[in-house]
Amino acid sequence: MILVTGGAGFIGSNFVLQWHASTTEPVLNLDALTYAGNMENLRSLADSSRHVFVHGDITDATLLERLFAEHRPRAVVHFAAESHVDRSIHGPEAFVHTNVNGTFRLLEAARAYWNDLAAEEQQAFRFLHVSTDEVYGTLGPADPAFTETTPYAPNSPYSASKAASDHLVRAYHHTYGLPTLTTNCSNNYGPYHFPEKLIPLMIVNALAGKPLPVYGDGQQIRDWLYVKDHCSAIRRVLEAGRTGETYNVGGWNEKANIDIVHTVCALLDELAPAPARHVQHSVTGKPLQRYAELITHVADRPGHDRRYAIDARKIERELGWKPAETFETGIRKTVRWYLANQDWVANVQNGSYRDWIQRQYEEPRE
Structure with a gap:
């Protein structure tokens, strides 16, 4: 059995579903079910004896x-984290609590358990910590992409809390010998993504005729990674990664935010045309012809990093992994999924989520 933390969240639930479909090994899934944890993501596993949810x-x-003590996992895959930069700006304490203190508690529990294992079991045990490229800071337009040896320079409370957790994982390997692995991934997208992040927010708002908020000039550049590719990379690192090592996981897809928004709009124009759906602009009340009419530039967020880029050559060179999806294939699959699963979207859009969207994008900044 493996222990997965945060396995009801976006990346975690995709990982659990992929693991369940590809192996017979059970998963112990620990999740606090905060706003982004959703048991509906795992509905298909409700009757499975190989998925134990806590x-x-x-x-x-x-x-x-x-x-x-009860389940004796052979490995830990640690996804559980507060992960939204904007939320960390409004309320950083929750990010320190979960990302720093939570990782510390998990490391302590894993270390105590690992110390009592037989030598052969100790050698086989793994603690895989899932982190982010945001710990490396920001890049200029011509700067080389982040590598595993890029110095840390986090610029938000979120990325600072993840950097702290990365350092703790590294220290537990070097100080205590705990067999750890760390992955730092680029921006994920795909099914079950909570609709506060860029791509699902654009899809959901567009279908409702709501403004599509784009920070500043929209020229912030990110590397985009299809979530199922990310999950396959984690499985490969867990299987064959060298303990104590870090592996950057990227999609080789650098895109400006505004280009992402236009791509989503074009796919929706093709797959769910606004005129055919009688979509009206929620502000003007006028019928929409194209979803791009909804694009609205809003004040940039504080300390917004300009560019992230991942150099993923190490994981390809050492472990033979590279993404299966291009951005073009992955984003089409993503838009199709949201169109086919609008009940899921409606169910996650509870009152607290609506309040958050209003505070973040509609209230004037001081």
């Missing part, structure tokens, strides 16, 4: 000790 917090040391 509702709990990774900061709960007593719970962690019990789970390790």
Whole structure:
């Protein structure tokens, strides 16, 4: 059995679903079910004896000790994290609590469990920590992409909390010998993505005729990685990665945010034309001809990093992994998924989510 933390969130649930479909090994799934954790993502596993779900917090040391003792996992895959930059600007404490304190508690529980294993089991055990490219800071237009040895320079409370957790994982390997692995990924997109992030927000708002908020000039550049490719990379690192090592996982797809928005609009024009759906602009009340009419530039967020780019040659060279999807194939699959799963979207858009969107994008900034 493997222990997955945050396995009801966006990347975590995709990983659990992929794992369940590809192996017979059971998963112990620990998730606190905060706003982004959603059991509907895992509905297809409701009757599976190979998926054991526990509702709990990774900061709960007593719970962690019990789970390790009862289920005796051979590996930990640690997704659980607060992950939205904008939310970290409004409320950084939750990010320190989960991303720093939670990772510390999980490392402590894993270390105590690992210390008591037989030598052969100790050698086979792995602790895989899933992190982000944002820990490396920002890049200029001509700067080389982030490598595994790029110095850390986090610029938001979110990325600072993830950087701290990365350092803790590294320290537990070097100090205690815990067999850790770290992956730093670029921007993920795909099914089950909570609709506060760029791509799902654009899809959901467009279909509702709502403005498509784009920060500043929209020229912020990110590397985009289809979530199922990311999950396959994590499986490969867990299987064959060298302990104590870091592996950058990227999609080789640098795109400006405004170009992403135009791509989504063009796909929606093709797959769900506004005139055919009688979509009206929620502000003007006028019928839409093209979804791009909804694009609205808003004030940039504080400290917005200009560019991220991942050099993913190490994982390809050492482990033979590279993404299966291009951005063009992955974004088409993503838009199709959201069009086919609008009930899922409606169910996650509860009152707290609507309040967040209003505060972030509609209220004037000071």
